[in-house]
Amino acid sequence: xxxxELEEIKSRLAGVDLIAKIESGFVAYSLxxxxxxxxxxxxxxxxxxxxxxxYIHSQPYYVIKIASGFSGNEQLGLPTxxxxxxxxxxxxxxxxxxxxxxxxxxxxxxxxxxxxxxxxFAPKSTTRIGxxxxxxxxxxxxxxxxSVTECRSVLVWGRSQVKLDRYVRDMRNGRPNSGxxxxxxxxxxxxxxxxxxxxxxxxxxxxxxDAENLxxxxxxxxxxxxxxxKQEIDSxxxxxxxxxIADSIxxxxxxGEISQGLRNKTLDLESVIELxxxxxxxxxxxxxxxQITVVDLTGVAVQDIQISTAxxxxxxx
Amino acid sequence: xxxxELEEIKSRLAGVDLIAKIESGFVAYSLxxxxxxxxxxxxxxxxxxxxxxxYIHSQPYYVIKIASGFSGNEQLGLPTxxxxxxxxxxxxxxxxxxxxxxxxxxxxxxxxxxxxxxxxFAPKSTTRIGxxxxxxxxxxxxxxxxSVTECRSVLVWGRSQVKLDRYVRDMRNGRPNSGxxxxxxxxxxxxxxxxxxxxxxxxxxxxxxDAENLxxxxxxxxxxxxxxxKQEIDSxxxxxxxxxIADSIxxxxxxGEISQGLRNKTLDLESVIELxxxxxxxxxxxxxxxQITVVDLTGVAVQDIQISTAxxxxxxx
Numbered sequence: 001x002x003x004x005e006l007e008e009i010k011s012r013l014a015g016v017d018l019i020a021k022i023e024s025g026f027v028a029y030s031l032x033x034x035x036x037x038x039x040x041x042x043x044x045x046x047x048x049x050x051x052x053x054x055y056i057h058s059q060p061y062y063v064i065k066i067a068s069g070f071s072g073n074e075q076l077g078l079p080t081x082x083x084x085x086x087x088x089x090x091x092x093x094x095x096x097x098x099x100x101x102x103x104x105x106x107x108x109x110x111x112x113x114x115x116x117x118x119x120x121f122a123p124k125s126t127t128r129i130g131x132x133x134x135x136x137x138x139x140x141x142x143x144x145x146x147s148v149t150e151c152r153s154v155l156v157w158g159r160s161q162v163k164l165d166r167y168v169r170d171m172r173n174g175r176p177n178s179g180x181x182x183x184x185x186x187x188x189x190x191x192x193x194x195x196x197x198x199x200x201x202x203x204x205x206x207x208x209x210d211a212e213n214l215x216x217x218x219x220x221x222x223x224x225x226x227x228x229x230k231q232e233i234d235s236x237x238x239x240x241x242x243x244x245i246a247d248s249i250x251x252x253x254x255x256g257e258i259s260q261g262l263r264n265k266t267l268d269l270e271s272v273i274e275l276x277x278x279x280x281x282x283x284x285x286x287x288x289x290x291q292i293t294v295v296d297l298t299g300v301a302v303q304d305i306q307i308s309t310a311x312x313x314x315x316x317x
Numbered sequence: 318x319x320x321x322e323l324e325e326i327k328s329r330l331a332g333v334d335l336i337a338k339i340e341s342g343f344v345a346y347s348l349x350x351x352x353x354x355x356x357x358x359x360x361x362x363x364x365x366x367x368x369x370x371x372y373i374h375s376q377p378y379y380v381i382k383i384a385s386g387f388s389g390n391e392q393l394g395l396p397t398x399x400x401x402x403x404x405x406x407x408x409x410x411x412x413x414x415x416x417x418x419x420x421x422x423x424x425x426x427x428x429x430x431x432x433x434x435x436x437x438f439a440p441k442s443t444t445r446i447g448x449x450x451x452x453x454x455x456x457x458x459x460x461x462x463x464s465v466t467e468c469r470s471v472l473v474w475g476r477s478q479v480k481l482d483r484y485v486r487d488m489r490n491g492r493p494n495s496g497x498x499x500x501x502x503x504x505x506x507x508x509x510x511x512x513x514x515x516x517x518x519x520x521x522x523x524x525x526x527d528a529e530n531l532x533x534x535x536x537x538x539x540x541x542x543x544x545x546x547k548q549e550i551d552s553x554x555x556x557x558x559x560x561x562i563a564d565s566i567x568x569x570x571x572x573g574e575i576s577q578g579l580r581n582k583t584l585d586l587e588s589v590i591e592l593x594x595x596x597x598x599x600x601x602x603x604x605x606x607x608q609i610t611v612v613d614l615t616g617v618a619v620q621d622i623q624i625s626t627a628x629x630x631x632x633x634x
Contacts, residue, residue, distance in 0.1 A: 001417065003320060003415075035359065035360070035361075037357060037358065037359060040354060040357045040368060040370065041354065042352065042354060042370060042371065042372070042379060043352070044352075044372065044379065044407055044410075045407070046407075046408055046409070046410075047409075047410045049379070049381075049405070049410065051357060051368060051370065051381065053357065053359060053368065054359065055359070055361065062359060062361065062366070064366075064368065064383055066381055066403065066405075068405065068410030069410070070408075070409050070410040073409055073410070076409065078409055078411070081410075082405070082409075082410045082411050082412055083410075083412070084403070084412055084415075086383065086401070088366070088383075088385065088399070090361055090362070090363075091363055091387075092363070092364075092387050092390050092393065092395055092399075093361075093363075093364045093366065093385035093386070093387040093390070093398075093399045094395070094399050095399055095400070095401055095417070095419075098320075098401075098415055100318065100412070102412075
């Protein structure tokens with residue numbers, strides 16, 4: 001049994017083609033080549049915990065991933081996320097590895113899913129990237145977009161100018177060669193008016209993006225909402241999208257933007273396509289720059305299976 | 318973050334009053350002082366995995382427990398169970414400890430629940446203990462009965478004489494001073510005819526104990542069935558019991574003997590009482606030696622919370 005610490009995990013990740021790994025996980029999921037039970041959820045006074053688990057039939061391990069979000073940790077000077085990933089042998093059930101990733105692998109696999117969404121759905125003429133939020137996902141999402149778009153103009157929205165300034169400073173220090181030119185705004189309407197590749201990363205429970213400001217030629221990746229009560233996007237936007245994509249249709253019925261749309265509006269589940277089918281080529285990606293597209297990411301265990309397996313033994317694609 | 322290996326876990330367990338700890342967990346559960354979401358379950362080709370998790374409000378940690386059963390491991394010379402327990406801070410979500418118990422703590426907390434069942438429900442005039450099965454639970458259940466009954470006459474049932482002989486040998490070697498006089502039988506009817514404290518510990522999916530052989534003055538603890546499809550006891554026995562007790566009423570509606578009774582027979586959930594209420598004194602234990610009593614144990618996360626917390630910091634009762 002191997003225990004792998006965060007530094008070693010980061011070093012192993014460097015050599016992995018994460019987009020290919022996570023794409024193949026989504027394909028396995030959408031083609032029914034995996035077993036992914038419903039997400040386990042624990043709600044505490046100060047935070048929430050998600051347990052995502054399952055296995056891909058052709059692979060050696062089943063994986064159990066724990067990731068928590070305790071937003072009040074910020075005031076304590078602690079990271080808001082923690083967690084770990086556990087790999088067990090599918091044949092014998094034996095524990096093979098504990099990845100003490102402190103939530104890092106969840107952050108990364110979520111950002112990689114955002115990059116995959118942009119790869120298939122961002123308009124060719126992406127002129128400005130809009131990031132909604134200033135937390136960890138607001139950072140890693142932008143980092144992982146670097147390899148899938150040539151656009152380097154970025155507008156970041158946040159409620160706090162202090163956090164916006166910190167975001168700009170950290171992104172410059174952390175990725176000095178990315179070439180991103182980052183400006184900030186506290187006016188959410190600016191994001192929709194100026195940006196056509198928008199990533200929402202907040203834990204908001206009230207819509208931030210409204211249908212009034214919705215423009216053609218826009219792609220939105222909705223990352224923040226992963227529970228039944230969180231919502232960053234007016235459900236009207238989902239109705240008006242030319243293409244509406246879920247990372248997992250069963251999960252998006254219960255949590256995330258699509259679940260809100262199903263409850264609030266006359267959103268028809270038939271209009272939702274699953275990301276793995278697009279990657280596999282059995283459903284269409286964006287075909288026209290004028291289209292409006294929305295990808296709703298709730299986070300699927302196959303992402304955890306793929307990234308943890310890659311870290312552990314690096315030989316599964 | 319502390320990683321605690323099996324040998325250290327066993328050594329720390331030695332000093333713990335496990336019956337008191339697990340009893341207080343059941344009371345917290347039945348009085349609504351805990352949060353225990355539905356059991357997570359993963360079914361694989363060769364085995365099954367249960368994820369049990371939750372927290373008791375007054376305590377410092379939330380606990381996630383993974384335990385697997387891969388019965389075919391026996392042929393490979395490997396233990397059939399594996400798993401671990403994870404403790405996280407309720408205030409910040411931070412991972413505090415990984416207990417690499419390889420399923421041992423699950424075995425022990427299950428056996429302790431069996432001892433608690435016997436403590437409250439075994440007839441005073443227990444003349445012979447009947448153990449159904451020859452696996453790990455068949456052993457630990459008997460070990461933990463030692464402190465709650467004076468009876469030392471034991472009859473063990475199994476299908477294989479080789480396994481029965483090994484059981485007797487192992488129990489003699491492992492607990493030379495227990496004083497148990499163990500005989501064996503391959504005739505299941507003998508268990509019901511000779512024993513009045515019966516513990517069933519098999520993964521059977523067909524009833525082993527039948528209503529025809531049911532006698533007054535009998536207590537049965539049903540340990541083996543913890544899924545919707547497993548069953549060791551004819552549901553008619555549940556109907557005829559004077560007292561029918563569940564470790565968790567919500568769980569027993571979905572898995573275990575009571576769930577079978579609800580599906581197969583006209584068992585009324587109103588007639589089921591919860592173990593924590595009996596321990597707390599708000600429901601009656603056995604009041605008369607002539608009664609027939611059945612305790613259905615499916616395994617509740619509060620047991621995992623209590624035993625893992627006791628191992629980790631030893632100061633919570």
